[in-house]
Amino acid sequence: MSLKLKKRFIIVLLVLLFVIYLSLQRTLISHIATRQDKPITRLSSKIRLSSKEHPLILYWGSPWGQKGYTRPDGTKWGECVVTNDRSQLKQADIVLFHYTVVNHEMMPWKNYRNPNQVFVWWSAENPAMLLAENIDLTHIERGFFNWTFTYRLDADVYGGYGYRGNLMNHVSRGQKAVDEIMAAKTKLAIWFVSNCDKSKGARMRFKYSQKLIEAGLNFTRIGKCFGNQHLLPRGDGNAIAQTVSEHKFYMTFENAWHCKDYITEKFWETALLNGAVPVIWGPTKIDVLRVAPIDSFIHVEDFESPAKLVEYLQYLDKHDLAYREYFRWREDENMTDENMICMIRKKYPNIEPQTRPISMCEKFLQNTESKSINSLYDEFVLSNPNVCYETKQSWLKNLKYAILGWAAW
Structure with missing residues (x-):
């Protein structure tokens, strides 16, 4: 059998195996x-x-x-x-x-x-x-x-890693609280990461972060992936809170792509609890809308390219009123979780927001x-x-x- 025929045979065999796999799985x-x-x-x-x-x-x-x-x-x-x-x-x-x-x-x-x-x-x-x-x-x-x-x-x-109602009860709220958040901002964005390639999603997010840098985003990166984990020892909650609070955005990049409802402490604790706007990569936007405080995050899928996302972040960096919109959920001291659920349903009628989970x-x-x-x-x-x-x-x-x-x- 010639080399050319052997190649054709192997290709046909692989296609046949794949078809059998799909059929058996169904x-x-x-x-x-x-x-x-x-x-x-x-x-x-x-x-x-x-x-x-x-x-x-x-x-x-x-x-x-x-x-x-x-x-x-x-x-x-x-x-x-x-x-x-x-x-x-x-x-x-x-x-x-x-x-x-x-x-x-x-x-x-x-x-x-x-x-x-x-x-x-x-x-x-x-x-x-x-x-x-x-x-x-x-x-x-x-x-x-x-x-x-x-x-x-x-x-x-x-x-899960957090719940909207618990977060609202835990953070300081009101106009003064948001004024203090705004006043603390001296830097643009930050990302902590030590899992560089243990999963397909980890490799994908790292490539995406490189594209942001190529598009002109200058952001702080700390962790084993960059050999500078000593700058912020893991477990030092106070240091992490202080560092994140100085940045306008936290790059909430999960280690998996479109895994249903997978939204971790990167979103709830590292970003929202410490007064940074999460820039989300990994979960679908719909999954985030179900659980997040309304209008509290930026999702990468809303932008046609990393360059467009960088352009938007730089715009917010120069326009405080537009940036402050992402903290409206904290400005109203009388806002309850129940009221916010109603707001989410009204703004996104095809999405059912998460309600208080039972233990x-x-x-x-x-x-x-x-x-x-x-x-x-x-x-x-x-x-x-x-x-x-x-x-x-x-x-x-x-x-x-x-x-x-x-x-x-």
Whole structure:
């Protein structure tokens, strides 16, 4: 066979494999959605309203095996009480599993389980980062988890990085407060970043930042990516607050592109809490509009090019009244979260803003429904746009997942 024919054969084979992959994936997802007659491992029975005054929440291990990520034993979480002691598994009403403690050795589950217990999967990271960490969600038994506890608005329990109402209650408000914010500004923009290339999104945002520089944006950059992390030690909250407050804009660049609802402390704490206007890259604008204080941010997707964004930032730098518009949500001391929700609905009638989320304990005490998660991989990964999680490695994983699912069917 000639070299030319070999090349053609390889191309045809790759195209055929891709078509098979898409077909199998659609078949699998359809199968999961429609087939309910197949037994599900440890499907929870109907969960009753708790008869306990203070239900018990058990952490099944600490994230990354490190201290400080879980609440201490005996502390209250709403009306619930927390423990880290696995020997209390039989007494626990809710068992909380961080994604880093769920491993292949756990499956199949060999420990005690009461049908009325709620097993909860917990993650504050997006699918792209989980895949970058080689976290495999496909091995988890069907029906093992009942709820998700994540940053997503459609999670069973919202565990995001911030909430509009809480932010409004925490920051100083009124005309004087905004006057002080304006008076502190001496520099244009700043960005802290130490993840340069651990995920596709991290590499994409870094390239975008380079395009901003090429377009003439002069902004402060601090972190491991620039070898100057010593200038602002991580964990020094006061120094971070002081540094950010001197800048008009904080570059709120997430480490993933269009991962559903993934909006982190970069937006809530680093930018808004410290009086900087967030310039957002990563989540869709619609996702941000659902959660943000009204007219509080700038989104890169509103500009046809990095150069146009730079032009706008430079315009705001020279026009204080236009820049101040991004703090109108803080100027009205009487503004409530409920009023702002109404304002968002009026301005964006096709967007449903987030309302006050309920806590893990509230959810449990009020719950009367039964739920088990057939596929955590479907619910948390494949429910995102492909650009959120797709890499060469994830493409192969999805192909394997689709083939295994098809074979099981």
